[in-house]
Amino acid sequence: MERSEYNATVTGKIMVTPDLMILRVDTDEPRKEFEAGQNMLLGLYGFEKRSSNSEPEVVPADAEKLIKRPYSIASAKTETSQLEFYISQVKSGQLTSRLFNLNTGDRVFVGTAITGIFRLDETPDGSDIVMVATGTGIAPYISFLRSHIIERPESKMVVIQGAAHRWDLGYYSELTFLEKSFANFFYVPTLTDADERWDGYRLWIEELLKQDILQNEYNISPDPDRTHFFVSGKPDMVAHVSEWLEGYGYRRHHPNDPGELYIEEF
Secondary structure, eight states, X not given: OOOXXXXXXXXXXXXXXXXXXXXXXXXXXXXXXXXXXXXXEEEEETTSXXXXXXXXXXXXXXXXXXXXEEEEBOSOTTOSSEEEEEEEOOTTSSSHHHHTTOOTTOEEEEOSOOBOSOOGGGSOTTOEEEEEEEGGGGHHHHHHHHHHGGGOTTSOEEEEEEESSGGGOTTHHHHHHHHHHOTTEEEEEEESSOOTTOOSBOSOHHHHHHTTHHHHHHOOOOOTTTEEEEEEEOHHHHHHHHHHHHTXXXXXXXXXXXXSEEEEEO
């Protein structure tokens, strides 16, 4: 059974882990060009099957209701039909457990409105950009880099990505490739539960920042006049990093009250 609200087709599904996936869809009609870092709605009806490793729903879904939630777009802003999303499964949730059951060729709802103030285009030209992420918080940065890295050679751009294990680092290969390809881009993954094969940082993101690794390794200062920070991911991490930055005089960004700290919580 399919409903007329479904307006896109799944063209790709990459399982990063059993509970993390990259989902690619092709919309029936192109969307407007968006700004990197924005988000849009994905949706499925409650009658759709849930994934095999989901858990009982906390609130059972209404079979006749279209369940919709916003997700950050990972694709470049010029891709207006072929869209990519990086999604974490909430096993007892209504929507992600159904999204994780999708396969290539299946139909899905994609919203037409594209929203969000987590936007790289609002940072001043020439400013250095530090992008901090845990989990699916990496998705908007992938869109940032795919959309803007070539046009901002004068800006140092850094991605700090925190996770427990190596396999939790979504887009690791692409970020490593970008670091080798662009002199102004630096990728800093850090793991809290790494095995003996990992030769990178083994710190919480907050510890890494407080050890002045940005200043000492990359000559980037937490200075609101020179460096803008984006922080995206788990609320605890966002709160700790925000507090650390406020100590340097950073203010949270709002469209009508510009600041140097851009926050997106998951």
